[in-house]
Amino acid sequence: MKKLFAFLLLFSSITASASEGTDELPGSPAKKVKSLKVMTYNIHHCNPPSEGTKIDVAAIAQVISKEKPDLVALQEVDVNTERSGKGLNQAKELARLTNMHFFFSKAIDHQGGDYGVAVLSRFPILDSTRFILPIDPAIGGETRTIAAITVDVAQGQKILFASTHLDLKEPNRLSQAELIVKQFASSGLPMILGGDFNALSDSKVIQFLDQTFVRSCQTCAPTIPVKNPNRAIDFIMYKPDSTFKSKSTRVIDEQYASDHLPVVAELDIN
Template sequence: MQKRPFHLSFAFGAILLFFNFLNGTAMAQTKPKTIRVMTYNIHHGNPPERPGVIDLPAIAAVIKQHTPDLVALQEIDKVTKRTGQVDQLKQLAELTGMFYFFSKGIDFDGGEYGVGILSRFPINRGTRYPLPSKAGLEAEARSLAVVHVTMPNGEGLNFASTHLDLNNEHRMLQIKEINRVIGSKKADVILAGDLNLTSTTPAMKLLEQYFTRSCTENCAPTIPQDNPTEEIDFILLKKGSKMKVISHQVFPNIDASDHLPVMAVYQLP
């Protein structure tokens, strides 16, 4: 058999390699990108079965294990005496290698107590919104933390973390304010947090005028951590978004807090 000249074989191989490269590049460019979102009430870093112990590395380990891009955190202490005057969110950011934003709820024990956000993406801006309560009724001040980030597809995203009141009258006012503040934003919005309500309460129906839960059927409970019975921690996407939820999971058998962490994965357009 006559052999193909070396230079022709080399040229043919180079052309084939080039087209394979182009094909691989095109596939990489069209591969759907995702964003991983977690919400976690960390109980100021205190594992319920270890009274008086503060274990932020355990919280950080949970976050690092599941590699979220954005994390909504609740019940965070900032330089309080209770937790050794540590800026807990800053320390969690250092332990996880993420950016952070804190939003105070109340002054507490020589420091502050509230909610926060960790982000794998640089935070373009962060805003704290105080949430209302009904006049004449005792209430703990609550807030909404909102950051704006740029997602891997180049689009902007508003990500919000909150912890609503136990009292339904306060909660209804707080949800109305949340709908007003972030329900009207033009960019995509994801809201996450400990809402202190279940999916069937009237307050959730009010929230669902603007948002869609990441899980709507057969959703796993999130509290308490050892034998969970209720789902009160949620991740919601503002209606009208082109993003699609592709998975929702509550991670069981984690005792770093009295809540279980929740994660949703969204496919970006």
Template sequence: MKYFIRKELFKSLLLPVLFIVPALSSYAQKKKTDVSIRVLSYNIHHCNPPSKAKEGLIDIQAIAKVIRDSKADLVALQEVDVHTARSGKDVHQARELAKLTEMHAFFVKTIDHQGGDYGIAVLSKYPILDSAAYKLPMQEGSGGEPRGLAVITIQLKGGKKLRFASTHLDLKAVNKPLQAAELIRLLDNGKTPVILGGDFNSVPDSEVISILDKAFTRTCTGNCGFTIPEVNPNRTIDYIMFRKPGQLEVLSHRVINEPYASDHLPIVAEFKVK
């Protein structure tokens, strides 16, 4: 009888352990597969430092240094020149920046400029699995400047996939809500998490950001720091935002105080990809 009682007592003590051990193992495995990734968004003003605007100086090295110092894995760039007269007919700024930072590049043209191209780009430390270019809508007769969206897909360590995008919305107030709605439509693709960086030409309490907030989560919504102008900044128009918050967690967000290289200050955010 005593043996039976001891045996049953042992079973009752062992049973919870059998449930706890697999649970702990599963938790440890999940933590092991979490990946952190750092994202930079930067309007680079075609690599023309504002203090050198009159001379027309192009300083690609200065932009590359900002990117390298940020230790970003992914970079969303705006106002990128390719083979233009002002930046050099033989210069592809996206490719040159990729070379200087040891990253992969994808450029999307939005307008013709000085015999070359002008637009947006993304840089990635991860190989680019696929890429896509999209035009954003404008109201007919608005006099706006053509705008676009550059999107890439990458695969992180552990096999997780991520979509990353760069955009630059128009200055015209009539076009920005149309473009925001199109961004939401284009970047809604099911299970894959999405991170979007860009110059949205819109302050946080604007209609445009309100539209985007319905679908995206910004990496910072409080005291985030201003991004423009580069000296004595007084407003925020550059953002990093994301979809699938259950798969992405913001670890940090900051504005980089770099007043020389461009007329915008770059922003950097770090994520945990779950």
């Protein structure tokens, strides 16, 4: 519990930099909408696994543009790294290519640049925040973060949308899931969360999150590997406050652009 409070204090000290990576495009107030199309996509730093070290941002953008989502949760995003190209902000470039707004949340330093998660939004971003998820120093692990934005989706209907990528080790994933639930418990806004949870549907982590969120699918199609996928670890979920109702969830059979398959959910807005 003490660790949790320590990380909450850390969150309060870093939110001042949360607006970094937000690119505000011209936009008018949101028109009344009856549904949202939401995507979550681990983009493998825009590196097609079959192409060695090649970086192909356009391929990821094409996958997104073809689906025309309103909101996208991205994981494994590079900004100014040596492997992807100094001067290349993948979140910003994907936003440009898809004509969306973006917010990037750094997780770690990597090859002279940054690496983390991001969100894309068809709606102008009203607010944004980033916070670090806990890692138990006794077992170690890679730093993980949350990228969260507030958008107006329907003439005064504000929602939270967030992207995350949980750790590979279950004890870390559990403490990270606990912090996510606690951090957004008092927001008062409807919320959608997308990400690579590195956890199966019947895992302790997803079962814990199921107590607070509703997954867009209960029997979810597998998302990895891209060829002959055999397990689902990428999910879209939302708070069960009667705002959203899951209409459909699809896993897109896109085997070139990344090592994960993208997930697209259509949510009705009540």
